[in-house]
Amino acid sequence: xxxxxxxxxxxxxxxxxxxxxxxxxxxxxxxxxxxxxxxxxxxxxxxxxxxxxxxxxxxxxxxxxxxxxxxxxxxxxxxxxxxxxxxxxxxxxxxxxxxxxxxxxxxxxxxxxxxxxxxxxxxxxxxxxxxxxxxxxxxxxxxxxxxxxx
Amino acid sequence: xxxxxxxxxxxxxxxxxxxxxxxxxxxxxxxxxxxxxxxxxxxxxxxxxxxxxxxxxxxxxxxxxxxxxxxxxxxxxxxxxxxxxxxxxxxxxxxxxxxxxxxxxxxxxxxxxxxxxxxxxxxxxxxxxxxxxxxxxxxxxxxxxxxxxxxxxx
Numbered sequence: 001x002x003x004x005x006x007x008x009x010x011x012x013x014x015x016x017x018x019x020x021x022x023x024x025x026x027x028x029x030x031x032x033x034x035x036x037x038x039x040x041x042x043x044x045x046x047x048x049x050x051x052x053x054x055x056x057x058x059x060x061x062x063x064x065x066x067x068x069x070x071x072x073x074x075x076x077x078x079x080x081x082x083x084x085x086x087x088x089x090x091x092x093x094x095x096x097x098x099x100x101x102x103x104x105x106x107x108x109x110x111x112x113x114x115x116x117x118x119x120x121x122x123x124x125x126x127x128x129x130x131x132x133x134x135x136x137x138x139x140x141x142x143x144x145x146x147x148x149x150x
Numbered sequence: 151x152x153x154x155x156x157x158x159x160x161x162x163x164x165x166x167x168x169x170x171x172x173x174x175x176x177x178x179x180x181x182x183x184x185x186x187x188x189x190x191x192x193x194x195x196x197x198x199x200x201x202x203x204x205x206x207x208x209x210x211x212x213x214x215x216x217x218x219x220x221x222x223x224x225x226x227x228x229x230x231x232x233x234x235x236x237x238x239x240x241x242x243x244x245x246x247x248x249x250x251x252x253x254x255x256x257x258x259x260x261x262x263x264x265x266x267x268x269x270x271x272x273x274x275x276x277x278x279x280x281x282x283x284x285x286x287x288x289x290x291x292x293x294x295x296x297x298x299x300x301x302x303x304x
Contacts, residue, residue, distance in 0.1 A: 017187060030178075030185035031216055047236075056240045061186030061212035068211065073202045074190050074250065077211040081244035081293075143242075146211070 001072070003117055003150050012070045012110040012124055017062045019054055019090055019130075020103035027058040041092070050133035053087035054104075059140055060084075063108045063128045067146045070110070070124075078121065082144040088130040106130045106140065113145070120150050156232040157266060157273055157298070164231070166261040169221035171284075174255040178216075179207045186210055199252070209251035215243070217251075218279035218292040221259035225277065233275070233298060241274065241295040248288040256284040264293075271300020 024038045033055055036043040044052045060082050068074045093102030106128060113125040128141035158164075176196070183193035191198035192208045199207050226235050251257070258281070265276040279292040 023185075023187075027185045030182045032219065057212060057215050057243070058186065060243060061188075061210060061215075064211050065186065065188050065190075068188065068190050072190075074188070074192055074208045074210055075202065075204055075247075077247065079244070079246045080211050081242070083242040084240055 001150050003115060003120060003122065006112055006115060006122060008112055008115060010112045012112065013066060014107065014109040015066045017065075017106040017108060018103060019058070019062070019088065019106055020101060021052065021090060021092055021099040023103070024052065024054060024058065024090055025099075027055050027061075031055065031057060033057065049087065050089050052090050052092070054090050054106075056084040059088055059106055059128065059130075060144070062106065063126055063141060063144060064146055066108050066110050066126070067124050067148060071148045071150075076149045077146055078149050079147040080145070082126075082128075082141040084140070085142045086130075086132065086138040086140045088140050089133045104130055107137075110146075121147050122150060123147050156234060157275075158230055158232050161231055161263055161275070162266040164225070164263045166221065166224040166228070169224060169259050169261070172217045172220060172257045172259070174209065174251060174253055174257060176207050176253040179209050179213065179253055182213050182216065183210050186212065204250060204252055206253040209253075211245060211247070212243075213251055214245050214247075214279075214281060214290040214292050217257050217259050217281055217290075218261075218294070221261050221279055222277065222294075225261055225263065233296075237272070237299045239297040239299060241297045243295075244293045246291040246293075248290060251281075251289060255289065257281050257289060258283075269297065273298045273300075 110124045114123040124146045126144035129137045188210045259279045262278045275296045281290040
């Protein structure tokens with residue numbers, strides 16, 4: 001990829017990331033973050049949440065994959081930051097459905113926000129949304145920015 | 151005045167440097183990559199990682215959170231710090247990679263409490279984990295803001 005061919009405001013694409021209860025258990029195990037708000041409905045409600053919610057770090061980690069696949073090298077992500085603004089509720093599967101089904105969908109889209117020819121880097125800003133418990137789309141990550149070396 | 155009734159008044163400025171060394175394995179990179187739905191071949195296939203010039207499998211960009219949070223246990227579990235982890239909400243996160251984390255790395259993380267400020271009945275704690283390799287060279291810097299919710303107003 002050539003920096004000269006890129007321009008500010010250009011889209012790098014959009015992606016929908018399904019997230020199920022099974023995904024949250026996998027993330028809990030892989031990350032070591034075993035907080036029960038991410039897998040136990042009773043516990044999540046007892047602390048005032050609408051139900052089980054995704055780990056903020058799951059959403060942050062999955063959202064950047066759009067940038068990684070665009071850049072072609074995970075090692076090209078020099079800096080990545082976000083604020084966690086709203087939880088992502090992850091409902092259980094309907095009825096007797098497998099925990100690999102149901103859940104929610106996080107939508108990620110990215111655009112080039114800045115180019116630095118001298119450093120040979122671009123900054124990609126991500127818009128990351130997911131439905132709240134009422135089904136209304138919310139910005140779940142804000143100021144999600146990745147600096148990529150080209 | 152302390153930022154929150156339970157937090158130590160001298161929390162800001164504390165440094166925790168005794169976390170055990172974290173050994174990065176290929177299988178942990180693959181497991182973490184699957185967990186964040188990362189499909190780049192450089193996370194899974196050693197030849198693909200080497201073709202990009204990396205020494206071994208490359209960790210996903212947010213993998214450093216595993217190393218950082220393991221080191222944070224020293225702070226969270228320090229009874230003199232006074233942090234009630236059940237009241238902690240992750241407010242923001244940043245990773246700066248000085249070089250990619252790869253399988254085979256032996257990483258040490260030092261936790262710095264950079265700031266503590268009052269926020270209503272609670273407090274916002276900013277921590278910074280400096281992650282270095284076995285040679286002492288910087289690998290990644292992770293900065294987290296943790297909101298410790300106040301106890302009375304809900």
